[in-house]
Structures are given as C-alpha cells and as structure tokens.
C-alpha cells in the first residue's frame with residue numbers, strides 16, 4: 001500500500017472525468033471541450049445545462065425542447081411547501097434547501113432507477129424544482145406567500161423573478177444567466193466530490209445532491225459569497241474596506257472571496273468575467289462606489305498577500321445589485337451547480353468504483369479494557 005498522505009487531498013487525482021478540467025497553466029476552465037468563459041459570453045445557461053447532461057452543445061431546437069421539458073416539471077408537491085413552512089424562522093436557507101431537496105426525493109417515482117435516461121429525467125426535474133425551493137424557502141422564512149413559476153418567462157428570467165418578485169430587465173437577465181453559467185460546473189470542488197463519494201455507494205441522485213448542499217454551505221466553499229457581501233457592507237467605503245482587511249489579516253483571519261485551492265497563484269477566470277459584469281451593472285444602477293470598493297479590496301489583497309479574487313468575490317456584489325437577498329446567494333449558487341453535480345453523479349453511476357480511502361493512524365495501540 002502507498003504511504004503517501006496529502007492533507008485535504010491536495011493535487012490528488014480522485015476521479016477520471018469527461019465533464020470538466022481546470023487547466024491552470026492555460027487559464028482555461030474546460031467544460032466538455034469548451035471554455036466555460038466563452039460559453040458564458042456566447043451561450044445560455046440552458047445550453048450549458050444541455051451540454052453538461054448530454055455531452056454535446058444543444059442546437060436551438062434541442063435547447064427549446066429542454067426548456068419545454070423543464071417547464072413541464074415546474075411545480076412543487078404541496079407537502080414540500082408545508083415542510084418549508086414548518087422550519088423555524090432562524091433556519092439558514094442552505095439548511096432549508098438541503099431539507100427541501102432531501103424531502104423531494106420521496107416524491108420522485110424514478111428515485112431508485114440509476115439508468116442514464118432516468119438520471120437525465122431526474123436532473124431535469126431538479127433544474128425545474130430547485131430554484132422554486134430556493135425562492136420559496138425565502139418566502140417561508142419571511143412569512144410571505146409562495147411564488148409560482150411563470151412559464152411565459154425564460155428559465156433564467158423566471159428564476160430571478162421568483163426571488164425578487166420583479167421581472168428583470170434584459171440586462172439583469174443576461175448578467176444573471178452568465179452568473180449561473182460560471183457557477184454551473186467546476187471540476188472537483190468539495191461539494192462535487194462529496195456527491196460522487198455518496199453516489200459511489202450506488203446511492204441516489206437526490207441523496208448525493210443533498211450532501212453537496214451541506215458541503216457548499218461552508219464559508220471555505222460556496223458560503224463565501226454571502227460572507228463577502230457582509231464584509232463589503234460592513235466596510236462601507238474603499239478606505240473602510242482597506243482598514244477592515246488589514247485588521248482581519250493582522251488577526252490571521254481569512255478574507256472571504258480570495259484564494260483558491262487550484263488557482264492560489266493565478267486569477268480565477270470566472271471572477272474576471274463577474275468583475276466586468278459588476279462594472280456594467282454598477283454603472284446602470286448608479287452605484288459606481290460599490291465597484292470601486294471591490295477593485296480597491298482586490299488591490300489590497302494583491303499588495304498584502306499576493307492573493308487573487310475567486311468567483312465569489314465578484315458574484316456577491318453582482319447578486320446584491322440584482323436585488324437578491326444576501327442569504328440566498330449560496331442557495332442560488334447551489335441551484336446553478338445542480339446540473340454540474342447531477343452530471344457528475346450520472347458519470348459516477350455509469351462507471352463506478354466505491355470510494356474508500358485509508359488513513360494515517362496517529363492514535364494509541366495496545367490498550368486493554
């Protein structure tokens with residue numbers, strides 16, 4: 001047995017996959033042969049969803065069919081709505097989402113069918129229903145009436161509409177769609193790994209996604225986008241952000257939205273795309289100071305720690321300007337990632353080997369009761 005031990009599995013190859021790959025040298029996020037950033041610039045979220053589950057970029061007709069199939073799955077079982085309402089007001093919305101997805105499993109008649117066809121149908125159902133759980137988890141928490149999806153809107157416009165209660169402008173819809181694309185898939189982050197580990201026991205897609213929600217909640221992963229926005233609001237200005245960052249660094253605290261296990265010494269290409277989106281949105285919403293503050297924070301981190309922003313740093317203020325409540329930032333990330341996680345679970349089911357690593361034991365031996 002090999003004795004090599006890599007804390008955090010750093011640089012360990014854990015899987016073979018044909019879904020995506022972070023080519024750090026070329027600064028490219030390869031998704032089924034395409035550059036994720038080019039997809040975000042030239043395709044739609046549903047194109048990328050089709051690409052992830054089917055393996056090829058859909059034609060316009062195929063994308064329209066996918067959208068129709070998703071819309072035909074809109075709607076939540078009444079009991080799921082009741083479950084969301086039963087959770088306490090103080091519940092974290094990632095916990096609400098985790099509970100909602102977990103409960104939804106029992107309503108899927110194909111739950112135990114691991115075939116590619118059944119898993120594809122389940123992924124499409126999840127694409128339809130997860131945004132509704134996200135939006136209505138918030139409605140339940142804030143004791144408001146539930147929102148129903150609007151089939152006359154595009155998938156993306158409807159998602160934002162369900163969250164904000166307002167039909168987005170074309171610009172808002174396009175920027176939100178770009179954000180969903182850049183959040184959709186990212187090789188082997190902790191949440192995707194967690195889902196694949198669960199799926200490797202031949203457990204089901206809903207269970208694997210439920211595990212991924214729990215993983216994504218943490219601030220070292222998806223939870224960082226909410227923490228970034230709290231930091232920006234607490235700082236209030238460029239000077240305030242510099243002071244706050246310096247004091248956190250002096251106390252050896254991590255600054256949310258900076259650093260990345262894979263990109264630690266390079267920029268996250270997704271962050272750069274969201275930075276451009278923020279520049280445009282801040283101008284449109286007459287909030288140039290928010291963009292200026294983020295850029296100033298980026299400079300501080302480059303100067304003090306040689307660290308680059310990750311996607312969460314710039315996605316957070318973009319979501320803020322789109323009118324998304326802060327405690328929905330991570331649930332929205334999960335909704336976008338649902339399709340990436342689903343395609344990994346499908347790949348795991350199709351070519352499975354149980355994950356079961358060994359340990360470097362540091363405890364005592366030869367004790368007797």
Ligand SMILES: CC(=O)SCCNC(=O)CCNC(=O)[C@H](O)C(C)(C)COP(=O)(O)OP(=O)(O)OC[C@H]1O[C@@H](n2cnc3c(N)ncnc32)[C@H](O)[C@@H]1OP(=O)(O)O
Pocket residue numbers: 008219220221222224253254255256257258259260261262305307310311312
């Ligand atoms: C979409 C996403 O999920 S992206 C990730 C979102 N998460 C965050 O933004 C949280 C903040 N970032 C971090 O905590 C880290 O960068 C992680 C968890 C993402 C990656 O961490 P690791 O790969 O474990 O890096 P590691 O802990 O080895 O850090 C290397 C060095 O950079 C420092 N560092 C890394 N990130 C940060 C940060 N955000 N703030 C301050 N210092 C940092 C570490 O303190 C360490 O310094 P040292 O060598 O002087 O001790």
Ligand SMILES: O=C([O-])CC(=O)C(=O)O
Pocket residue numbers: 183185186188189190221260261262310311
């Ligand atoms: O890749 C990672 O470790 C985290 C990340 O950026 C993502 O999940 O989008």
